[in-house]
Amino acid sequence: MSYKDLNKIDGKIDKERIREKDSNALKVIESVFDFQTSMVLVKLMNKGILKDISFVISTGKEANVYHAYSSKKEEFAIKIYRTTTAEFKRNWIYVQGDPRFKKYKKGTYSFIYTWAKKEYKNLKRMLNAGIPVPKPEIVNKNILIMSFIGEKQNAAPLIREVNLKKPGKVYSEILDILSLMYNEAKLVHADLSEYNILYYKNKPIIIDVSQAVLLDHPQAAFFLYRDVSNINRYFSSLGVKTLNNSDLFEQITGVQPNPKLELYEIDR
Template structure:
């Protein structure tokens, strides 16, 4: 892996720590469509359920999930579905054809996510989510909208992330980084010949996130991918504001994880030094 990793330029980000508007988990248009069950939606739902890439998932997709996909198709964000890119306990990611013939990734969170209590650890303590309580469905909807907002906030802060495109209920459409047949590799999977440069980029992205009021909360070599000479930060669903009661704990854990990986690559760094850099108000290179 010989690419020289570069930084992207940030946009102006206002409102320190306010990385999303108030999360609304009330019924969306997709819920209305699901309840209405008109002929066009019913036919769409049947086609989708019969499609090879969805047959295994019929039991975990409720009508409102199919309606969310239907709404995204109607709005032009999805033209056609491809096969699955990845499957997990919380979500499946599919390749799809988006607007203007571009390839996109469609992340579909399971309303009956088996690991939804993991989500509540990152939502609990934030007053915007007080009304959710132990409601599994509302938790998943909030998580999906939060990931979209986090990606948008990170992008504006100059952090290379998959570009968020649209969100509807528990379905998130975003940029497909890499190709299914030639997927982008996680940092843990490649041999980094220039670890000092890679580390400088990662620590700067961590600083930019923090300056924009965000803490990733699960950052490591497994949530950083390499694509065409760029380092891309992924999986921002659990990212929290700096005002979250556990934000400092999450950030220190991120710093230990990142410093541990790069120290194994020969970079002279430790978690405390990285933490000081990330949280410094006006760090000097």
């Protein structure tokens, strides 16, 4: 594909501004990312939003996360969703019926862009509700830029990688977060576990929220029950005296869970 075709993909890309130094950057970027992703990254560099993509923090099933610097030397985390992955096929249930994404069209690219946007919107909503999450900066196609949790290029660890001195305190902080998420942000995380909580400056920070659903999602109660079970399982393994799953569910929602939900207790 030539630069001419580029304008068709995104009319906003200004050919003239892809200067010589950028074309070197482009060569490096293109060796790692696919063409469309490279073009978005170069565009963000031309706009001065990104200066440098430093290194990969994580390579997951659906996305890779990179460390980057802005032109103002802020540290960012860039989550780049893979445009080729079978994993997305099972993810439509988290989007279907969400009034925020009524216009979602079938097709892998469209789905992945929607998925990235969903993570951006969910992060914003959580941040507005006072939940500790990375601050979302920009979403463009399959790329989400957010604040980097960590400092001087050292990413904060997951809580599962930390030897928590006071696990009981962290447990109760996470219960407060669950309550804020449900009652203020009106969302259920739907993939909450020790794998999606960072530990930074002695506080839990919630990440990976693309699959979070609004409360009126038909399976919101099931997802919440699963989140609650995961958190209880993890913290009881650390010796914390946890609430039982149904009591915690009730504490968050104000209602008892449907007894059928207990059938779905899942171990990761």
